[in-house]
Structures are given as C-alpha cells and as structure tokens.
Amino acid sequence: MQIIKDLLDGDRKALARAISMIDNEDPQSKEILKEIFPYTGKAFIVGITGPPGSGKSSLIDRLIHLIRKEDLKIGVIAVDPTSPFTGGSILGDRIRMHEHVSDKNVFIRSMSTRGSFGGISNATRGVVHLLDAFGKDIVIIETVGVGQSEVDIAQNADTTILVLTPLSGDSVQILKAGIMEIPDIVVINKADLPGAGISQADINIMLDFKNKRTWRPPVIQTITFNDVGTQKLWEEIKKHRSFLEKEDLITKLRAERYQNDVLLLMEKIIKDRIWYTVRETAVFEKMIQKINNKEMDPLSAAQEILNSIDLTNHE
C-alpha cells in the first residue's frame, strides 16, 4: 500500500492520514497495522495522566523542549473527551503546545476518546505503533484527566507520570481510587501555589506505605512557566527507563502488553462478528420482543444466539 511506503519514508501527511484511518476504523487500517508492525518497538512510550487542568499539556510542552535538545524525535498523542451527547469534542491540548509546531521532528496529534472509557481512545495503541514505525524515539500520550481509569495508560506506557497539584484534595482522591500503584513518577505541578511541599510530603508517605515494587516512584515539584523541575522530570524519566532496561524488565513489560493486545483484539473481533451477524436480523428482533414480553430471559437469548453463530469464520 502506497500510504505505508510513504509513512515509512517519513512523509508526515501519510502518517496523519494513516492515523485518521485507524481512528475511523477504516477497513484498510488493519492492513496498515499489520504491515508496519515489524518496524515498531524502538520508541519509548511515556504516559501522562492526572486530573483535568493539572498541567499535563503544559508539562508536555516543556518536555518536548528538553527532548529536542537531545535531538530525539518526538510524537505526542493528546486525548480529550468526546461528548457522550453529541459525539463531538473540543480538543484543546494544543493551546499549551505552541513552541514546536514548525519543528519537523515533532508530530502532535489530538484525538477524542470516541466512546472509550479508559482515559485514552481505542485507537491510541495503533497510533503509538504508527508513530513508532515512523521513527519517533519518544512517544508521549496525554490522557483525559478523569481520575479513575488510569489503568489503561499504565498498560500502554513504559513510564507513567501522574500529575497532581498542591492541596487540591487530589491526593486523598488518589488514595481512595487506589491508583497509587500506577505512576512511575509523581509530579506536583503548579508548585508556585501554596502547599506544594505539604502535598509532596503526603504523597511520599503514601508511597512508602503502599509501595511494594522495586521501583520507588520519585515525587517532584514543577512549575511550567519558568521551567522549575522540568529538567529533573526528564532526568527521572530517563532514570526509570534505564531501570527498566537494566533488568530487562522492559521486555517483560512489553510481552505483557502484547498479551493484553491480543486478548483485546480477540474480544473486539468476536464482538464485531456477533454484532454484524445479528443486528437488524429478524431472529434478533424476535428475541428482543420475547424478552420484552417476559417469554424469554436475556441470558438464554444470548446463549441461543451464540450457538447459532460461526465465530471461527473470518470476514
């Protein structure tokens, strides 16, 4: 396929178009993902999560600046929520990422969640592969700051950063949600505001109490306006990376991720298959009728339908 060739040749328009195809679940996107897979595995993936407005995009802007100083190529996927009511979205993360727009080694793509609940979109994983194959050294994913479903990003990133703000009560919520196991680095951004030291101490205590891992997540303060702590953040990312690479934990991490990918893809294929087979069929409608009239229960209906479908048959 020409688009794959162009993408691997470094054509950013082909990359941009391929991302859309994956996002739109275009039939050709499967072919693209299959063919580029051999070219993936080189990029280091950084996930950035945290409550809305904590400063994720502003931090990414500063990280881009530092990463470019080392002449590394960088891709950013910035996810914002889709309105469940209209299906539309306003993707505003770029407001904070102006500085590097004309730098050809920086590629930024805004995406909406499009009905996925995990803080990133269903297509995100595929888009990471595209950026990786395109030759990006570092891929940064900014999640929707939801506060509960950060598990998805930890699953998809090599280093996960949780961005909090001083005394916002976040730390208690974080504790409640039990997501302290997720970050590899915790950032207290907006450290220019009062209470950053207290928040840092709180989180350190929590981490010492809860941490069972060999990697103890560092907690650092940052101020994005004048680059306080941002260099330290980049150093910590590199430290975590060496930690993963030294013990070859990264191979294990990636194997787990592939296992998860395969499971999710199988689920998706079967789901699609079921849906395409049954939707708008008379049998399906009749069953729903029966359930409505209390002549049948949903579980029996599901079992009956499944027994009648050939799930091994591919499209």
Place this chain on the structure above:
Amino acid sequence: MIDKKIRVLAAKVGLDGHDRGIKVIAQALKDAGMEVIYTGIRQTPEQIVEIAIQEDVDVIGISILSGAHLQLLPRVTELLRKEEADDILVVAGGVIPQEDFAFLKECGIKEVFTSGTLTGDLIKFIKENIIKRE
C-alpha cells in the same frame, strides 16, 4: 466501520486577541458532532497549515477581527497549496467588510461568515462542501 467524524481546526490568526467568536463557533461545531481542534490565539499562517496537516482536518475555520485579513488569509491558502493540502475546506469569520469577500474567495477562502452568522447555516455549509476523501 464507525462514522467518519468531521475534523475542524478552529484557528485565530495574527496578533488578534478577540476569541469570543471562535469559541462560539467551536462549541457549535462540537454540538453538531464534529471534532474541533482549538489552538488558542496568535497563530501564524505557517503554524495553522502545519497543524492542519498533522491533525488531518477536513476544515480550517479562521476567525479574524483585527482587520489584517487581506494579508493573513491569502497566506494560509497559499501555504496549503504549496503543501498540496488545498483539499482542506477553508472558511473565515469575524470582522470582515463585505467588499473584501470577493478577493478572499478568489484566494481560496470558500465562504466568509461575519457577525450574525447562524450556526445552522455554517454546519450545513461545511457538510455540503467538505471534500470526501477516499
């Protein structure tokens, strides 16, 4: 295949801080089910075109109230042609006198929507005029 979403870049060009209009437009397009990328104020034509390419948008909507539309808007369409990205639909709005419409359209701005624009008309225009790719 899920429905292809219309992607729009909502942009402010030049040294123009009036951002109420573009926010109204961004919200209306979002409510119409579109994905709207908003980049904030003070963008150069070069930045707008590069963002439009990376984001693979179908539409660029530019808001300009500063009076510099005759310089800045043609620059955007010129750069799009240079990048072979002139299949993107470009519309503009803000404070633009009627007598400038013809020149802007000659330059490749497909339509101009000024004060009093009905968002319904804009949405209809976009849906009817975007280029359906592959």
